[in-house]
Amino acid sequence: MNDDHTPDHSQDDTQESGFVQEPRLWQNETWTAKVIKNDDDDGWAVAMFKDGESEAALIGPWTMGRDKKNPKPLDGTAFITLVKTASEFVRRSEQQLHATLHQAVTVSGQTGRVTVLLRKAYPHLHPKSAGKTCRRTCTRFGKLCRAM
Secondary structure, eight states, X not given: OOTTSOOOOTTHHHHHHTOOEETTEEEOSSEEEEEEEOTTSSSEEEXXXXXXXXXXXXXXXXXXXXXXXXXXXXXXXXXXXXXXXXXXXXXXXXXXHHHHHEEEEEEEEXXXXXXXXXXXXXXXXXXXXXXXXXXXXXXXXXXOOTTO
């Protein structure tokens, strides 16, 4: 309850949705933002994790609070901006990977032109291969082999 005796539902939305919305951790159905200590200096960073991924899709600097010691708390507006930025970064990375893996070469000859479509595949590391390259190749669109 707040001062005018009306129920305060600000916390109810978080509890009903099941998503965490804390000063250093925010979630929605697809993304998690986590404020972390920046190991490189005395500042803070925010890491954006896509649901189901163990590595951050994007890590960027985060603002210090007024006390110049602790990070500024996450809020809804900041989270929405971070989600848009991380989504755009992932989309551009996928486009770049697609362009790298799918190229076309056109060759002109006496009988006409021939276009050859090249599809490259990245070798990946098998989890049980102790760091050796597996003979299989990773060709799933948008999934970079993180071990390489």
